[in-house]
Amino acid sequence: MITAERKPLSEIKEMIAPYRKVLVVGCGSCVAECAAGGEKEVGLLASALRMDARTEGRDLEIKEMTLDRQCVYEFIDQLTEFIDQYDVVLSLGCGAGVQAVAEVFPRAIIVPALNTTFVGETKEAGLWVENCRGCGDCKLGFFAAVCPITGCAKGLFNGPCGGSQDGKCEVDPDTPCAWQLIITRLEESGRMNLLDKVYPPADWSKQQGRGPRKIVREDQKI
Amino acid sequence: MKEESRLKNVLQGGHFAVTAECGPPKGADPKAIQKKGKMLKAFVDSVNVTDNQTGVVRLSSLAACALLLKDGLDPVLQMVTRDRNRIALQSDILGASALGIRNILCLSGDHQSFGNQPQAKGVFDIDSMQLIQLVRQMRDKGVILGGERLTEPPHLFVGAVENPFADPFSYRVLRLEKKVAAGAEFIQTQCVYNIVRFKEWMEQAGDCGIPEKVYILGGVTPLKSTRMAEYMSKQVAGMDVPDEIIKRMKSVPADKQREEGIRIAVETIQALKGMKGIHGVHIMAIEWEDVVPQLVEEAGLAPRPTV
Amino acid sequence: MDQKSAGLKITIFFCQRIDADQDAHRRPLEKELGSQIRFFPLPCSGRIEPLHLLRALESGADKVYVVTCAEGACRYREGNIRAKKRLAYAQGLIEEIGLAKDHLELIHVLAGTTTTIAQLAEELLAREAFVGPLPVDAPGQERQQRQL
Numbered sequence: 001m002i003t004a005e006r007k008p009l010s011e012i013k014e015m016i017a018p019y020r021k022v023l024v025v026g027c028g029s030c031v032a033e034c035a036a037g038g039e040k041e042v043g044l045l046a047s048a049l050r051m052d053a054r055t056e057g058r059d060l061e062i063k064e065m066t067l068d069r070q071c072v073y074e075f076i077d078q079l080t081e082f083i084d085q086y087d088v089v090l091s092l093g094c095g096a097g098v099q100a101v102a103e104v105f106p107r108a109i110i111v112p113a114l115n116t117t118f119v120g121e122t123k124e125a126g127l128w129v130e131n132c133r134g135c136g137d138c139k140l141g142f143f144a145a146v147c148p149i150t151g152c153a154k155g156l157f158n159g160p161c162g163g164s165q166d167g168k169c170e171v172d173p174d175t176p177c178a179w180q181l182i183i184t185r186l187e188e189s190g191r192m193n194l195l196d197k198v199y200p201p202a203d204w205s206k207q208q209g210r211g212p213r214k215i216v217r218e219d220q221k222i
Numbered sequence: 223m224k225e226e227s228r229l230k231n232v233l234q235g236g237h238f239a240v241t242a243e244c245g246p247p248k249g250a251d252p253k254a255i256q257k258k259g260k261m262l263k264a265f266v267d268s269v270n271v272t273d274n275q276t277g278v279v280r281l282s283s284l285a286a287c288a289l290l291l292k293d294g295l296d297p298v299l300q301m302v303t304r305d306r307n308r309i310a311l312q313s314d315i316l317g318a319s320a321l322g323i324r325n326i327l328c329l330s331g332d333h334q335s336f337g338n339q340p341q342a343k344g345v346f347d348i349d350s351m352q353l354i355q356l357v358r359q360m361r362d363k364g365v366i367l368g369g370e371r372l373t374e375p376p377h378l379f380v381g382a383v384e385n386p387f388a389d390p391f392s393y394r395v396l397r398l399e400k401k402v403a404a405g406a407e408f409i410q411t412q413c414v415y416n417i418v419r420f421k422e423w424m425e426q427a428g429d430c431g432i433p434e435k436v437y438i439l440g441g442v443t444p445l446k447s448t449r450m451a452e453y454m455s456k457q458v459a460g461m462d463v464p465d466e467i468i469k470r471m472k473s474v475p476a477d478k479q480r481e482e483g484i485r486i487a488v489e490t491i492q493a494l495k496g497m498k499g500i501h502g503v504h505i506m507a508i509e510w511e512d513v514v515p516q517l518v519e520e521a522g523l524a525p526r527p528t529v
Numbered sequence: 530m531d532q533k534s535a536g537l538k539i540t541i542f543f544c545q546r547i548d549a550d551q552d553a554h555r556r557p558l559e560k561e562l563g564s565q566i567r568f569f570p571l572p573c574s575g576r577i578e579p580l581h582l583l584r585a586l587e588s589g590a591d592k593v594y595v596v597t598c599a600e601g602a603c604r605y606r607e608g609n610i611r612a613k614k615r616l617a618y619a620q621g622l623i624e625e626i627g628l629a630k631d632h633l634e635l636i637h638v639l640a641g642t643t644t645t646i647a648q649l650a651e652e653l654l655a656r657e658a659f660v661g662p663l664p665v666d667a668p669g670q671e672r673q674q675r676q677l
Binding site for chain 1: 331346347404
Binding site: 008009010040043044047048049050051052055 | 578579580583584586587622623625626627628663664
């Protein structure tokens with residue numbers, strides 16, 4: 001899932017300050033799962049903004065909408081009938097959602113309410129942890145399903161470094177050392193031979209591409 | 223033609239090597255590094271120059287090495303993978319060799335979050351293991367990553383570090399073995415305070431035949447005070463300062479603690495000298511380089527051999 | 530001045546486990562005070578959401594209480610602890626728009642008390658009015674329209 005966090009209200013206020021009619025658009029997918037941009041959060045933010053405007057004696061009109069997915073045209077299309085009636089769209093989608101909406105409505109003004117942070121998992125209620133950097137060249141099969149690029153603060157393919165202590169990373173004592181995890185799991189499953197070789201440098205072109213990366217699937221096209 | 227690495231000659235000549243670490247200044251003045259070089263020259267075989275250690279911006283290792291070289295020292299260029307991508311690293315490897323630098327120590331580097339630029343982007347395009355392999359490939363095969371040929375290969379004696387005190391302990395020797403397989407020719411270890419544990423690690427390394435394949439220099443850092451000992455023990459991950467050492471430091475009054483620290487360091491050097499498979503010591507006197515001559519003399523390692 | 534005399538509008542979200550006959554107990558007070566008091570019984574205080582609290586303020590409440598059973602006494606183990614955290618989150622949010630966090634308050638009913646919800650409400654109404662009316666210039670209509 002893609003995780004995000006709400007921006008400070010002051011930053012959001014500054015972005016929408018010039019406008020009176022605001023369409024607040026959430027997304028029911030990833031950012032709803034991480035409690036940042038779903039229907040509830042849209043309601044909360046809208047409520048706070050309304051009260052804030054009234055406190056300051058400003059006139060603010062808000063419409064709340066939450067799309068099932070803010071990054072797919074078929075869902076974004078639901079905004080078509082309203083978008084012209086509003087001065088600005090305050091998106092609670094991830095960066096992909098914000099940009100997708102802007103692309104569908106090139107004349108509309110779209111601003112983000114969230115800081116998109118990482119691809120991760122819901123570890124427990126209220127805790128999300130990054131575990132994928134989308135490097136485009138997954139090596140989890142060699143590393144006991146622990147990603148060294150994401151999990152190791154130095155992204156070492158041939159770790160651990162000298163800062164691994166008591167299973168923790170020296171950079172943050174609350175973070176497990178990814179390499180300790182890799183070694184423990186490989187030991188337990190009798191696959192330590194996977195660490196015999198020196199893993200070569202990563203091919204970062206698969207992550208950085210030449211500008212934005214694309215996936216093209218002819219079989220999926222209509 | 224090309225000057226050889228003095229460190230390599232000392233080690234190959236069967237001498238017990240002495241290297242010292244030297245931190246470049248936080249400024250552009252060359253005198254600071256030249257002063258340290260002059261002071262160390264007669265007492266050590268080679269001088270390691272740190273590469274923005276702990277992520278703190280300092281005069282570049284490459285430039286400091288060039289300054290030391292001019293003054294007749296044999297510098298060891300420390301190179302971390304934290305700050306530069308493979309293009310910059312390979313370029314600096316060639317540059318170092320062209321300047322006449324003959325030793326390189328490959329490290330990943332302290333994480334940028336510890337230094338004075340915590341908002342920097344940590345590069346880590348490649349890791350220390352890959353850097354070792356890369357320098358060897360450039361030197362021995364004359365090719366860079368991707369296979370393109372060099373007009374002239376770099377001439378460098380290739381070193382790596384290992385921390386016997388970090389976890390997982392059982393993997394530490396395997397990792398050392400991997401570094402040797404990657405092409406490390408000498409190893410400088412993390413500073414040793416726990417001789418017992420270090421010996422255990424060396425025995426494991428001996429069982430794997432590692433000391434026959436690589437020169438191992440044990441790390442020594444003299445303690446300045448009880449506070450420093452406690453800090454190293456508690457705050458620095460992968461550092462093992464046993465309670466006895468802390469107690470020993472505590473047992474003397476504050477104004478005698480430096481002397482006690484020196485005594486402990488001398489004893490450590492002597493213990494390392496007597497240890498099978500150890501080929502030298504690497505003295506890392508943090509912001510206290512002027513103690514090195516005394517340590518070397520008291521440990522009976524002066525004068526240094528002519529090679 | 531106490532909150533009742535100050536005319537503060539009070540909304541009380543409460544765990545209905547604290548008063549088995551809450552429905553009957555609160556009726557007279559609701560009749561007496563009309564829109565000055567509103568009760569929202571919850572099966573467990575852990576069901577409270579920050580959104581409820583904001584909507585309560587937005588629809589006219591000056592002071593919103595979340596009444597939970599005693600810590601450690603929650604039938605669903607941690608409901609009241611959850612209520613505490615959610616209230617804290619909502620407090621942070623209203624502080625961000627410049628409102629005093631005291632417009633939202635958590636009340637733990639002590640273990641073993643037999644107080645009815647009406648007695649508790651009276652007690653809360655009798656408290657000193659530390660926060661004034663919400664400085665939200667209510668465009669009346671919308672304030673009333675917004676139902677929870």
